Amino acid sequence: MYSSERNVQMLLALLKAHKIKKMVLSPGSANASFVASAQYDGEFELYSSVDERSAAYIACGLAEESQEPVVICCTGATASRNYMPGLTEAYYRKLPIVAVTATRPIAWLGQNRDQLIDRTVIPNDIAVKSVHLPVILNEQEEWECNLKINDALMELYRNGRGPVHINLTTSYSLDFSVSKLPQERVIQRINFGRELPKLSNGNIAIFVGAHSAWSEKLKVAVESFCEQYNAFVFYDQTSNYTGKYGIPCGLFDIGGFPNLKIDLLIHLGNISASWPSSAREIWRVNSDGEIRDTYQHLTKVFEMQEEDFFMAYCDYYQIGQTTQYEKWHAVYNLRIEAMQNYDNDMAFSSLWIAQNMHKNMPKNSIIHFGILNSLRCWNCFEIDHSIRGYSNTGGFGIDGGVSSLIGASFVDFDKIYYGIFGDLAFFYDMNSLGNKHIASNVRILVVNNGLGGEFKNSLGNVQKAGLGDLANEYISAYGHYGEKSPELLKHYAQDLGFQYLSATDKKSFFVAMKEFTATEHKEKPMFFEVFIDEQEDVSALDLIQSLADFSESEQNVIKKTKKIAKNILGRKGVKISQKIMRKND
Structure with missing residues (x-):
C-alpha cells in the first residue's frame, strides 16, 4: 500500500490534485x-x-x-x-518537468x-523553483510541506512554464500499511482573464494589511463588493x-474574536501587525501572484490588480445587504464604548x-507609527479618513521609523507629518533628528516608559513564558538611554531646533496635546515626550482584554474582569473591577 511517510503521501495527493x-x-x-x-x-x-540522464530527456x-x-x-x-542536462533543456524550452530527488x-x-548529495543550492538554469521537503513530525512541518509542494507545482505553468525541483527527504520507512491518501489543502493560482471561482x-x-493610498476606482469596487456579498x-x-x-482590527487583536465567524477572508496588502486568524479559508489578491500564506488557510492566489478582482465579481446594478458589517461594527462600538466608560479608570x-x-489629529495629516506597541494601540481606533498611516512593517524592526517619517515629510511641506514612537524605537533612530532638511511640518510623539514595552506586556511571549521582571536585565532594554531622564531628550530636541513639549500625567497631557495637534503650521518642528509607568502601560492592555468579550453574558464578563484584575492588576485592578460592577449594575 502507500508508505507511512507523510511527505510522500502529501506529494502524491497534491500531484493528483x-x-x-x-x-x-x-x-x-x-x-x-x-x-x-x-x-x-x-x-x-x-x-x-x-x-537518469536519459530519464530527464524522455520526460x-x-x-x-x-x-x-x-x-x-x-x-x-x-x-x-x-538530471542536469535534461533539466537544462527543459528550462530553456520551458517544459513542465517535476524533478523529485530523494x-x-x-x-x-x-x-x-x-x-x-548537497542539493541546497542548484544551478540557476535547471529549475524555476526548488523546494526541500523535511520528514513530517509535527503540524508546522506538515504546513511547510503542503505550502512548498503547492508552490512548486503552481510554478510549472507560471510565466511561460518551466521545470521545478522537489528535494524529498526519506526516513526509509518499512511501513507500507496506509490504504488511502489523506485529503490535502490545494492552493490554486488564478490569473486575470481566467474563469473566477464561485464565492462562499x-x-x-x-483584510487589508500595509497598503499604499487607494485609488477611487478600487475603493468604489470594494464598497460595491461589500454591498453585494454582505x-x-x-x-x-x-x-x-x-x-x-x-x-479597525486592533480591538479584536487585543480582545479576541467574539462568537462571530468568517468563512472566507480576502487578503489584500502586505505585512501587518494584526492577526485575523479565525477565517476558515483565505484568498490572496495581489498583482505579484506570490503565495503569502500568512494565516495558514490560503487556498487561492489571484494574480491580478485588486480592482480587477472586485470589479469582476460585482454587478453594479445589484444591491445586497450589509448585515455582517453592521453586526461586527456593533461589537466594535461596544468595545469602544466600554473603553470610553472606563476612561478615567484606565491607566x-x-x-x-x-x-x-x-480624534484630535488634524485632517489630511500623515502618521508614521513605530513597531510594535505604538501601532498596536492606534490600530484600535478609527481616525479621520483623510489621514494616511504608515509603519515600517516590511522588515518589522524598531529601527528606521523616525527616518522614514522624515523622508516622507520632504514630499509636501504643506502637510503635517506625525510620528508616534515608543522610547526604544525612537532612541534606536534618534540620530535622524539632526538632519538639516527637517522642516516645521514634522511633529514627533515619544511615549517613554523606560524600556521596550513589548517585552513586559501580557500579549508577548516573554511574559507568557513567566519571566516577569527578569526580562529587565537583558531582554527589555531597561535602564538604557537615561532611565527616563526628563532632561536628555528635552535638550537634544531643543538644541536641534525643535519645540519641546512634555507630560507626566493626564492633566499635563491634555494641555500639551492641544498644542501638538493644532491644525495651523508652527514655526518649528515639535517634539512631545510623554513619561508613563511601565506597569500602568501593561495594565491598560490587560483591562481592555477583560472588557472585550461581549459574546459572554453580562455576569460572566463581570466575573472575568474581577478575576483578571486580581491576578494581573493587583490592588488598583480590584478597584477598577469594582467600578465596572457598579456601572454594570
Missing part, C-alpha cells in the same frame, strides 16, 4: 517509498528508465508531445547530477554519510482604507494616549 499523472521513474532505495506508493496508487501513468519529449507535466524521480546518490536528512551533510455562501470579510473590511492604520465598510498609558488623541 494538480492533475499531474505522468512519471518517469529510476531505480533506487532512497526513492523507494515514493515509487512504490505511486505504483500502488494505480492512477499514475508510469515509465521506467535506469539512466522532455513526453511533456512536449503530450502538453502535460511529467514527474521524474531518482534516488539520493549521484543520480540527481545526471535524500537522506540534510543535517547529515558533511558527516561522511553515504549516498548524500458563508460570511465574507476583507462583506466588510478589517483594516489597520497602515492599510489606508477609507471606505464606508471598514472596521495613563500608550493605549489611553491613543484613545484620547486619535
Whole structure:
C-alpha cells in the first residue's frame, strides 16, 4: 500500500490534485517509498528508465508531445547530477518537468554519510523553483510541506512554464500499511482573464494589511463588493482604507474574536501587525501572484490588480445587504464604548494616549507609527479618513521609523507629518533628528516608559513564558538611554531646533496635546515626550482584554474582569473591577 511517510503521501495527493499523472521513474532505495506508493496508487501513468540522464530527456519529449507535466524521480546518490542536462533543456524550452530527488536528512551533510548529495543550492538554469521537503513530525512541518509542494507545482505553468525541483527527504520507512491518501489543502493560482471561482455562501470579510493610498476606482469596487456579498473590511492604520465598510482590527487583536465567524477572508496588502486568524479559508489578491500564506488557510492566489478582482465579481446594478458589517461594527462600538466608560479608570498609558488623541489629529495629516506597541494601540481606533498611516512593517524592526517619517515629510511641506514612537524605537533612530532638511511640518510623539514595552506586556511571549521582571536585565532594554531622564531628550530636541513639549500625567497631557495637534503650521518642528509607568502601560492592555468579550453574558464578563484584575492588576485592578460592577449594575 502507500508508505507511512507523510511527505510522500502529501506529494502524491497534491500531484493528483494538480492533475499531474505522468512519471518517469529510476531505480533506487532512497526513492523507494515514493515509487512504490505511486505504483500502488494505480492512477499514475508510469515509465521506467535506469539512466537518469536519459530519464530527464524522455520526460522532455513526453511533456512536449503530450502538453502535460511529467514527474521524474531518482534516488539520493549521484543520480540527481545526471538530471542536469535534461533539466537544462527543459528550462530553456520551458517544459513542465517535476524533478523529485530523494535524500537522506540534510543535517547529515558533511558527516561522511553515504549516498548524500548537497542539493541546497542548484544551478540557476535547471529549475524555476526548488523546494526541500523535511520528514513530517509535527503540524508546522506538515504546513511547510503542503505550502512548498503547492508552490512548486503552481510554478510549472507560471510565466511561460518551466521545470521545478522537489528535494524529498526519506526516513526509509518499512511501513507500507496506509490504504488511502489523506485529503490535502490545494492552493490554486488564478490569473486575470481566467474563469473566477464561485464565492462562499458563508460570511465574507476583507483584510487589508500595509497598503499604499487607494485609488477611487478600487475603493468604489470594494464598497460595491461589500454591498453585494454582505462583506466588510478589517483594516489597520497602515492599510489606508477609507471606505464606508471598514472596521479597525486592533480591538479584536487585543480582545479576541467574539462568537462571530468568517468563512472566507480576502487578503489584500502586505505585512501587518494584526492577526485575523479565525477565517476558515483565505484568498490572496495581489498583482505579484506570490503565495503569502500568512494565516495558514490560503487556498487561492489571484494574480491580478485588486480592482480587477472586485470589479469582476460585482454587478453594479445589484444591491445586497450589509448585515455582517453592521453586526461586527456593533461589537466594535461596544468595545469602544466600554473603553470610553472606563476612561478615567484606565491607566495613563500608550493605549489611553491613543484613545484620547486619535480624534484630535488634524485632517489630511500623515502618521508614521513605530513597531510594535505604538501601532498596536492606534490600530484600535478609527481616525479621520483623510489621514494616511504608515509603519515600517516590511522588515518589522524598531529601527528606521523616525527616518522614514522624515523622508516622507520632504514630499509636501504643506502637510503635517506625525510620528508616534515608543522610547526604544525612537532612541534606536534618534540620530535622524539632526538632519538639516527637517522642516516645521514634522511633529514627533515619544511615549517613554523606560524600556521596550513589548517585552513586559501580557500579549508577548516573554511574559507568557513567566519571566516577569527578569526580562529587565537583558531582554527589555531597561535602564538604557537615561532611565527616563526628563532632561536628555528635552535638550537634544531643543538644541536641534525643535519645540519641546512634555507630560507626566493626564492633566499635563491634555494641555500639551492641544498644542501638538493644532491644525495651523508652527514655526518649528515639535517634539512631545510623554513619561508613563511601565506597569500602568501593561495594565491598560490587560483591562481592555477583560472588557472585550461581549459574546459572554453580562455576569460572566463581570466575573472575568474581577478575576483578571486580581491576578494581573493587583490592588488598583480590584478597584477598577469594582467600578465596572457598579456601572454594570
